[in-house]
Amino acid sequence: MKTAIIYASKHHGNTYQLVKAISERHPITEIHAEIQSQADLSDYDLIGFASGIDFGRFYPSVEAFLRNNLPANKQVFFLYTCAKPRKGFTTAIEEEAKKRNAILLGEYGCRGYNTYGPWKLVGGMNRNHPTKAELDGAVRFYESLLK
Template sequence: MKTAIVYASVHHGNTKKIIDEIAKTNDVELIDATQTVEKDLSEYDLIGFASGVYGGKFHRSVLKFASVNLTDNKNVFLICTYGGRPVFKSIEQVIAYKHDIIVGRFSCKGF
């Protein structure tokens, strides 16, 4: 199964720490949404979106990346780190619009 995780980790690096641990034991391509604007995701069987929570939303670069690059009917999982509470609604709206399937969510306190 070909897997990618699209992420933004810009404040304290907590999200990057989590996805780096995932990548140590899984064959996964990490895509930094703050550096990569476009990428063909059609070849991936499973796509993760990972971000800290900024103003009650996923980082804008992850939301934009998903809006531009996510194709229909993909299996998707979500990861968020947060200071207050986990928030998935912003990315879930993009996923619903693209008709993708959320197969899992993970969240934990950040800094």
């Protein structure tokens, strides 16, 4: 099973912590979408897209990477960190994936440290997130996809 995870983690590196927790335990190719905009994903069996949530959706670099590089019929999954998890953060990127007939395996999201806007004045929200338990949750989610 060959896996790539394409990520952007611009705010505090929160989402990258999820990617790193997985890559420390499993062989995956990490692709930093803010630095690299193109890659040949045809050899990969599983393709993850990971991002902080930016006004309700994934970062533009991650969505653009999918649009420009995802081959047809691939198995894909999504990871994110956000202020407050809820359904719908993956809707826009899933729509793009569906245009490539992707097989959607699911999503894992958790809280991440957030200092956007007024939160900065009070030291931010979700300090210390993602927690160890949340990182372990991301690894368990990934491992469930391998079964």
